[in-house]
Amino acid sequence: MRKLVAAVLLAPFAIGFLSPGAAVEPPAPDPVFHFTDPEITESSGLVARDGLVVTMNDSGDGNRVFTVDPATGDTVGVTRWQGDATDIEALAPAGRGEVWVGDIGDNAGSRDHVEVARVPFGRGDREVHAPTYRLVYPDGPHDAETLLADPATGRLYVVAKEFIGRLYAAPEHLDPDGPNRLTAVDEVLGIATDGTFTPDGKHLVLRNYGQAAIYTWPGLQRVAQVDLPRQQQGEGLAISESGEVLVGSEGAAAEVLRVDLPLEGASASPSEQVEEDGERAPVRAEEQRSWWPWALGGVAGVVMIGVLLRSLRPRD
Known part of the structure; x- marks a missing residue:
């Protein structure tokens, strides 16, 4: 009771x-491809880089990512690395030919730390030793499915998957011996299943199962929130170097869709600040x-x- x-x-x-704070016309879905690999059944994260798409299965799978050719939907490479996964849930760009993989799921709220690994992707299968880092929340365990990497600074961020989402920042420089303590930044979209920065680093986009929210960075002012096309279980979001927005879903042979989000019209927040060394810093801002x-x-x-x-x- x-x-x-x-x-x-x-x-x-x-x-x-x-x-939503303001109604925006939902984007029309434009199917780009579907995953043809029978091993990809629970695509939970997306990265679009170098003309390729990277994804992985979430909880229950091992330490591996799939490189997919969007022209065909076929898997053209698989990267595996050391260790045993607990609950991989997210990807983020990590520079040319690499992605960050977030082993950050925690449905039971029982993990004393989560992990991220920097993993190469591309054509061809490979087994590598990936640098791995432990992250610790400042306020106890959280379930999370969203990992973000600021393209300007390389700094990582994690979004807790809760009714009121919470954005946490990793240290600017990760210690391989850890633990690396996260810092709470601000409240964001609830039940976030994925997200990414825009290539210019001026905005970040978060999604949940049915909506996407666009925020200025680092002001974190929400400037748009839109409904996304219906999918079986929408958990992937990627923005390519050219600004193409892709959304994906769990499920066998799931489609990846192209959507148009109102990114170009999003204005910069007046509360955005820049540090003296030129790097962007997270600034708390109340959403309107x-x-x-x-x-x-x-x-x-x-x-x-x-x-x-x-x-x-x-x-x-």
Whole structure:
């Protein structure tokens, strides 16, 4: 009963935070390819670089990433590396010919640390020894499916997959002996399943199962939120060097779609700051949200509490 009451009390906050601040016409889906490899059944992350697409399976798979030719959907290379995966959930660009792989899933909230590895990708199969780093949250374990890499600084960020999403920053320089302690930055899109920076580093885009949110960087002002095309279980998002936006899904032979997001019209936040050495620094900024989602959430919460109390009333 305590859990039910807690869920009811949280409902207005969840509704208010997950609702879009401004309505934007949903982008039309444009299928690019589907995965032909029967080994790719739970694509949970995407990176689009060097004319190729990189993906991996999430929880239950081993330490491997697939390099896919988007012209055919065929796997053209598989990279494997040392160790045993716990719950790989995310990818991020790591420079030419490399990706960051995030072993950051934690559905049970029981891991004392999560890990990221820097792994090469490309045509041809290979086995490598990948540099691996331990990350530790400042406030206890979190489940996460989103790993971000700032193209200007290379700094990594993790987004906790919760009703109110939380962005955490890794240290500027990762210590291979660790642990590397994450720092809380700000609140972002809830239930995020993937995300990426734009190639110029001026914005970041997060997605959940049905929506994408666009933020200025480093101001973290949300400038757009749009519905995404329906997919079986949308968990992938990538932006190529040319700005092409791709979204993917779990499932055998899942399609990867091209979508047009309002990135060019997104203006820079007035609260963005630049450090003296020229590197961008994360700056907390309150998102400008409409009042109506919170009102809707409040009404829903009152109604739900009323129904709950009525159900608990003794009956004659």
